[in-house]
Amino acid sequence: MAVMTCRDAVVRALDEEMARDEDVIFFGEDVGKAGGVFKVTPGLYEKYGGRRVRDTPISENAIVGAGVGAAVTGMRPVIELMFADFAAVTLDQIVNQAAKLRYMSGGQIQVPLTIRMAQGSAGGFGSQHSQCCESWFMHAPGLKVCVPGTPADILGLLKSAVRDDNPVIFLEHKGQYAERGEVPDHADHLVPMGEARVVREGGDVTIVAVQRMVGVALKAADTLAEQGVECEVIDPRTLVPLDMETIARSVEKTGHLVTVEEAVRAGGWGAEVVSQITENNIWSLEGPVVRVTLGAGIIPFSQPLEEHLLPGPEDVVAAVQRSLEA
Amino acid sequence: MAVMTCRDAVVRALDEEMARDEDVIFFGEDVGKAGGVFKVTPGLYEKYGGRRVRDTPISENAIVGAGVGAAVTGMRPVIELMFADFAAVTLDQIVNQAAKLRYMSGGQIQVPLTIRMAQGSAGGFGSQHSQCCESWFMHAPGLKVCVPGTPADILGLLKSAVRDDNPVIFLEHKGQYAERGEVPDHADHLVPMGEARVVREGGDVTIVAVQRMVGVALKAADTLAEQGVECEVIDPRTLVPLDMETIARSVEKTGHLVTVEEAVRAGGWGAEVVSQITENNIWSLEGPVVRVTLGAGIIPFSQPLEEHLLPGPEDVVAAVQRSLEA
Amino acid sequence: MSTSLGAAVRHKMLTNMLLVRQTEERIQELFLENVIRGTTHLCIGQEAVSVAMAEVVDAARGDTVTCTYRGHGHALALGMSLESMMAEMMGKVSGCSKGKGGSMHLADLDVGLLGTFAVVGAGLPVTNGAALTAQMRGTGAISISIFGDGTPNIGAWHEAVNLAAVWKLPAVFLCENNRYGEYTPYEDTAPVPNVADRAAAYGIPSVIVDGQDAEAVYPVLLEAADRARAGDGPTLVEALTYRYRGHSRSDPATYRPEGELERWMERDPINILAGRMQADGQLTAAEFEALREQQRAEVQRVTEWAMNEPWPALEETLEDIWAPSGDDAGVGEGA
Amino acid sequence: MSTSLGAAVRHKMLTNMLLVRQTEERIQELFLENVIRGTTHLCIGQEAVSVAMAEVVDAARGDTVTCTYRGHGHALALGMSLESMMAEMMGKVSGCSKGKGGSMHLADLDVGLLGTFAVVGAGLPVTNGAALTAQMRGTGAISISIFGDGTPNIGAWHEAVNLAAVWKLPAVFLCENNRYGEYTPYEDTAPVPNVADRAAAYGIPSVIVDGQDAEAVYPVLLEAADRARAGDGPTLVEALTYRYRGHSRSDPATYRPEGELERWMERDPINILAGRMQADGQLTAAEFEALREQQRAEVQRVTEWAMNEPWPALEETLEDIWAPSGDDAGVGEGA
């Protein structure tokens, strides 16, 4: 097993897919000559040239649209929107066009497009550069939504995304780019969509979290273990499709459910998980389900406020205790 | 009590507010000389003139931004985005700018802006002109979200929205414009935000629905009454703020909860209602909570498919039966 | 470049214009009869642009087109079958999009029609992508995006024309300036007299052309297409035209100044071409009537056929959302 | 219009340029010391535009400004107190936005700064709204929006300039063309040689001006402001300038061609104005040094003060989201 950073995993996935299939092209703002503002894509421009790796104007609508049109006509474009927050300037191209073209054409069209963006808090980026935006995309059938949180999952899911014939929203957590992890050595590591990963096993409570919140959940689990509470931590890795089977199986076992999201509460994926459990597995619940989220908060710049707003291990511990209380 | 249509209620609210306060201005595409594409705003241009009632270019970013800037500097603009689906072309101005400017300025700024749009299915408008879009806005703290479904609520809430010092998303259901209803005669009918309306009382199950789905729920309630099941139908009227108190009180009484949404399931307000109940009132639940939604569907053009996808009374009846089953 | 086309091409264009006209007139009736629901946007009066555009497009080479909700004319001119279109208008399973798209969402990859886009400006960025594929693969294909005079006001339009200019994409941007965006006249919402004036901002050529004369539009588009193919980037073409009907089904078009419609009808695109063919001895009055009647009958036949076609099965409702892809085909109820 | 300003105005401009320069140099150090976190965008090298712009703005009359994340210079030149800004940079409660905004989100209504916008192009539509208020109320106020050379590529920019032109809003669009959008040179992503070339698409006047010379920028902006006030609509002003530092904290700017930075530094805005004042006998070398030292000391004092200011209380986290409004004040945890 090689150890690499999340950053390395992105560029390795793109490199492998571009080498494998010359229909894979990659474009976005500053992704080419400069290697990306998060320094995630260095070397691709040099290796594959300015035709396959393109710097674009600051024109997110044009970027996504070009991705859609190229995908519809046979390419497999990967595009980058840099900060996920900027997807808001081109939501129409994503949720009204890319997501629906296949359906509206009665299945004539397919849109094998991967849209990469960096989401989440990385410390002091403020209200418009720190959001987790998965909710915008989960609400648009036709889009798959990946939220990998380890180098291995980034590598394996990004390669799967490129090969998928659907538009895939690929959300990297910018606060995790420097995190390291093991990655299988073999040449073609793929992670299928819709398969959750049980990160830690435990019989007392199920905690569902993605990306940076997995680490937060694991820290909480350590603390709780000292108190004799064994947490099962599940990372769904993709939100569409969502592996409810694994989650439900766990809740059947533990009777308790806590979700941990780095996003605004209303409209989040946590509510979807909770609701599906309450619809299909209610009798397995032995306590209130608790969501840990940003509530109705906006991400502040100031360090203590930002840290206060973001879910931390202590918030998860409190949520688990609440869920066990009753 | 006068009887009027939802359409009339919109123009009456705007007329009353424009007469009351000359800082109220109104603009959008074709809203002036033509009186709006839904014929919702006739006469305002003639009465208040082309300075206060303006036709704009097809430039949704510019429209919302002009609303934001005018609001910040002291006006109380009302803008129209026509089909709510088009908000996707300017989501940034709505969720990143309008919603956050106050917070990011440490409370210096206020944005008394009302953004009107028409959402929902009206029969054969297809995938990009029929969506219910509340989810996009609920997920952005700083925005209030109104979803009135009767002439009286449209009148009273639109007037409240204009007077509110926050940006308010005002969603009218285009399939309801011709619906009629009673409206109080007195000059200044206001409906406060965050107060649900109990549309029908019943002790067996709580059904939460807004706009056109209230009628669907009521029809289901009639059918269920024949079977001896008494439904309590609650219309929250605003999703932010959301009157969970009224809903929770009802669920405490009935023990059963069904939500009915004319929107995609994941990320919808139904999941929020369900999750809050499961967090705060779980022991009052005597059966699974069931959400009636579009599932992961895209709205088709073809009549039988569209009708099949949209929740109907029979879907609600089935959901209630499921919730009572266990 | 010659502006006088051969008799065969003229005949095809005329036939297609008649087909479009008859089809749309019938569509309007079908709306009033409640056979077609929702909304629709007729291009009656604008048919010359459609048929001239279609002459430039070669789907076999990979040429593609995006246009707006006002797309019946373009679809038919490109060669979408009338059956396919009429059934789609009625939401029948034999429609081009199995009834799921409807009037505003026609698509037919076989004739190069990537889609008719119902959100203003949304088609142009997608056309760029198709042009990008052509550029990458060196196919010599072009992509044409057709839009109205109100569309240059929207951001997506600007970004797309700009990117096409920067990347010198083989794209053609074709504006049907029919004087109105919905109910609002062009000049009320635009800061420049002509849509073509916008080209300066992108350093690309622009041409204003008489949109009522198919034979005037054709060579302009051909030149633009050749320029695109040669690697010289996009051209902005502004065709001056007029819609005889309201913006959409529900619009009686009371905003027109008196006499405006009548003046434009004097320059009817069908009459212009038919008249010229008659003057050139390529068509007699009787032949013209017969052609019209033939199209009328065809529309009638297909309408009846379409009315008797089946609806899509209800199970179709959640089909076609997801492309089958490896293991996770049919994510279905997904999220 | 005279381009030689009075000694007092020159002195103020020079002082403010020195203040901005010293402040930003200190900010960069504070980043390296981890006192300031997140990201920041310095305008070192571009100070002339800020101080010239500020001379045109009268907040008392209602004039307003929006700019980008590269806004420290504009904020200080407009009169935001250094305390207010430095505390904001550190996330302290005494910052202009109580520490909630940070470097990218400065705002100070008292000096007319509506906000510094972190999403490219987002400020222009908002400037239009402020200009609309001025137009409605007949206050004679203007609104200036400042943005970079990469910004005209985005849709919001286009829509805003277009609407301002159509409505003849009292707006001024001021481009700081510093040759790069992030790490990509202007010409790689723009189809026209000058940003000013875009004005033709909106039928509005444009001017290109030497952005290193405050005294050149000032009259151009004054004329644009007068035109706006007179009801003649917006002007597009392109100030040619250069940023000495990278795009943001993390950028070493390796993409610069050799010698480019050095050539621009030879036309340093502070030296240009100081040199001219010396030539005109309005400033001695010693006075200049004293002024610089004075600003340096002030920055030092305020930095220390800000470092000792308190953080906002944790309860502040969810405050300021909602404006109190009638009955439903404090919707708080709301949704």
Ligand SMILES: Cc1ncc(C[n+]2csc(CCOP(=O)(O)OP(=O)(O)O)c2C)c(N)n1
């Ligand atoms: C983004 C967006 N805004 C508004 C609309 C509503 N709308 C549909 S057609 C239209 C007018 C378009 O005018 P024009 O571009 O001239 O095309 P025409 O209809 O005349 O062919 C408008 C405003 C829309 N579909 N999309």
Ligand SMILES: Cc1ncc(C[n+]2csc(CCOP(=O)(O)OP(=O)(O)O)c2C)c(N)n1
């Ligand atoms: C919509 C959007 N896309 C991308 C970005 C990322 N971004 C921040 S600054 C910038 C470059 C802007 O360049 P320019 O307009 O020249 O301004 P400058 O930074 O040079 O002052 C980009 C692409 C953004 N903030 N918003």
Ligand SMILES: [Mg+2]
């Ligand atoms: Mg038009």
Ligand SMILES: [Mg+2]
């Ligand atoms: Mg720049």
